[in-house]
Amino acid sequence: MHFAVVAFPGSNCDRDCFYAFSEVLQQKTTLLWHRDPWPADIDCVILPGGFSYGDYLRAGAIARFSPIMKSVVEFAARGGLVLGICNGFQVLCESGLLPGALHKNKSLRFKCEKAYVRVERTDTPFTNQCAPQQVLELPIAHGEGNYYIDKEGLKRLLDRGQILFRYCTPKGEVSEAANPNGSLLNIAGICNERGNVVGMMPHPERNVEAFMGNQDGLYIFRSIIQAVGGQVRR
Amino acid sequence: MVKVIVTVRLKPGVLDPQGQAVMKGLNALGYEAVADVRFGKQIELRLNLADEEQRNGHGRLKQSIDAMCRDLLANPVIEEYTFEIVKEEA
Numbered sequence: 001m002h003f004a005v006v007a008f009p010g011s012n013c014d015r016d017c018f019y020a021f022s023e024v025l026q027q028k029t030t031l032l033w034h035r036d037p038w039p040a041d042i043d044c045v046i047l048p049g050g051f052s053y054g055d056y057l058r059a060g061a062i063a064r065f066s067p068i069m070k071s072v073v074e075f076a077a078r079g080g081l082v083l084g085i086c087n088g089f090q091v092l093c094e095s096g097l098l099p100g101a102l103h104k105n106k107s108l109r110f111k112c113e114k115a116y117v118r119v120e121r122t123d124t125p126f127t128n129q130c131a132p133q134q135v136l137e138l139p140i141a142h143g144e145g146n147y148y149i150d151k152e153g154l155k156r157l158l159d160r161g162q163i164l165f166r167y168c169t170p171k172g173e174v175s176e177a178a179n180p181n182g183s184l185l186n187i188a189g190i191c192n193e194r195g196n197v198v199g200m201m202p203h204p205e206r207n208v209e210a211f212m213g214n215q216d217g218l219y220i221f222r223s224i225i226q227a228v229g230g231q232v233r234r
Numbered sequence: 235m236v237k238v239i240v241t242v243r244l245k246p247g248v249l250d251p252q253g254q255a256v257m258k259g260l261n262a263l264g265y266e267a268v269a270d271v272r273f274g275k276q277i278e279l280r281l282n283l284a285d286e287e288q289r290n291g292h293g294r295l296k297q298s299i300d301a302m303c304r305d306l307l308a309n310p311v312i313e314e315y316t317f318e319i320v321k322e323e324a
Binding site: 057058061093094099100101103104105106107108146148149150153182 | 306
């Protein structure tokens with residue numbers, strides 16, 4: 001299968017994502033500059049973390065107008081798999097591919113630490129290799145990860161099972177104390193109604209090899225490979 | 235030319251942690267009467283009125299600015315906006 005990692009001006013996790021897919025998972029992976037043409041055979045596109053366009057105006061607000069986003073929107077409309085990580089999640093919300101918004105952390109602090117998230121659904125292309133309610137340890141690094149949506153929007157997310165990851169304790173308890181940024185219902189990641197577009201604040205690409213602490217990020221990446229019918233080579 | 239002053243604020247009910255922190259600061263300085271602080275941002279635009287009317291028609295300036303606010307300047311999920319149009323001498 002063929003992964004694409006998009007780099008906007010100001011992205012800084014694009015190389016890490018590229019490494020995870022190309023080196024660790026041995027998949028065909030293309031790093032796409034935001035002005036590059038869209039390769040025809042992409043199976044999954046990653047919008048990586050960073051500070052696209054310096055977070056000017058609002059995080060993710062300007063990247064939405066990057067030339068490549070038109071292709072990403074069309075790709076998503078065709079059912080292609082899209083994963084936005086951290087700033088990528090912000091870009092997906094700003095571009096309307098995902099509902100809600102990410103605003104300043106409740107503590108006002110930039111949070112760079114270990115976080116635990118509970119997998120809320122395992123029947124998606126991004127979580128099929130996880131066990132129900134599995135707890136993943138993944139790093140977070142953001143100042144604006146506080147997920148917000150109005151009441152009706154939240155109800156819609158709940159009714160349609162669009163919440164994929166929630167911050168929790170190492171034992172899987174979703175609690176206020178385990179919420180690093182003030183997100184509603186401890187939301188760490190959501191999908192669109194169709195389930196082919198996912199945004200998450202934690203960084204799975206930062207936990208893909210043993211020396212990084214653990215390899216929990218691979219559960220998500222292997223799920224994608226499984227969903228597309230690719231082969232996990234390692 | 236016209237100057238447009240756009241004010242973007244967080245919607246009521248959306249937590250404003252920055253405002254809370256500044257409120258605590260004011261309270262700590264002795265300004266204990268301050269019961270709430272909300273942050274926003276002001277964006278100033280200058281528009282060439284002749285170009286604007288040529289593109290979007292006469293008398294459509296407000297609709298045009300409204301669209302700019304909705305499309306980019308504010309995020310309607312968490313923010314609301316107002317704007318003021320100030321005529322400037324050429």
